[in-house]
Amino acid sequence: MMQPMNRPSSLPDVSDNDDEPQSRIAYRLIEAMIVTHELPPGSRISEASLSAKLGIGRTPIREALQRLSFEGTVKIVPRSGAFVSEIDLVDQLAMIEVRKGIENVLAGRAARFAGDTERKRFRELALMFEKSAATNDGHIFVEADREFNSLVVATARNKYAAQAITPIEAQTRRFWYVHFKQFGDLQRVCTLHAFVARRIAENDEAGAREGSDKIVDYAEEYTRKTLMFFGMG
Template sequence: MITQDQVAALQSEMDSNGENQAQMAYRILEEMIVTLKLPPGSKISEKSLNRSLGFGRTPLREALQRLAIEGTVRILPRSGVIVSDIDMADQLNMIEVRRELEKIMAGRAARLALDAQRQTFSALALKFELAGKQDDEGIFIETDREFNSLVVSTAQNKYVAYAIAPIEAQTRRFWYLHFKRFGDLARVASLHANIARAIAANDEAHARHSSDLLLDYVEEYTRNTLRFMGGL
């Protein structure tokens, strides 16, 4: 379960970002599910969450409804809320959609990035390379979260942002479950760094191409994982 110190840190971040309690509850719950603190099949107790997170019933229910729409949880009448299983067979379908959405976002971000954003993307590229060089999953996860958020805000397309959010949540859950066994952190970090550098250079064509190369790897890694798990 998430600690009180983590809640306090997120509360401070919420205040700086102007988020309301429902948005913050959603982010905390989504993070707990993605990182498998709430694993597939586990039951979510509103009362327990209320005690541990300090949110009221209304914000929690709004957050759970949003997660249900995205397919992350299932709300069962008279049975409560259950964290959805990870649909192994559906991963390749999600990658097909994710590829096109991320290519749109990378291209738009490269075209629209201003000087301050370009500097941040350059800094993120260095962090990705550091994560790969040190084989440090913690640095990669933190950098990837910042990178994804910056790409979405820089791309300035709310429709793509809405469409990619649930797909990213499901693919992150798959990543947490299997990447240590089947993934290559140095390779995926380098592929992310290439996208960040292309955006920093306002090179739309290269950003789109680099996004495609990343998704080529994601598809390769996913197929290898599914093959090993007996899903292909």
């Protein structure tokens, strides 16, 4: 079985990101807390508490919460504050419908435009996915997948596709963290991701598009399993 996806004992290390804007650091840290349920669905978010915990000013915290609100993981209620959004299981299938087309475009463009630096990193990410499968370590997959998604978007050079996929990926990460251990197949998803990473590294646009579709098809498969388990299929 896949190793348990326990909550991290500490927040992601940001010590090497001195030039990164504080609002972006706050966004990454708060999103990690939401994804791992350190901030569980429905919980109220205190700007003051987050500022003290993260060592970041309240203005960057507020900007991060605005971005998370756009992505749908945070709900801002006038005169009441910010709350972590609930996970809507049925919405996952609607997002998958949209996700397939967008990710197909992004994967194809990433393969078309990837230069030497990007190609090298995609090969390294393929090795990370393969290591995750070989060691049955879901934490390696989470780390590799986050960078893989970001690198695909950056390499594809299409701001409209990037804007469209960002909120979907945010919701998908939360759903994955909660349900994948029970309903997913780590070896299979790692193999699919490694294939796409290698196709992009080879500038194989058709192969990258085909592999991307298979990833989303698999996501739909385990999402339907999850919904059936909860009597929603």
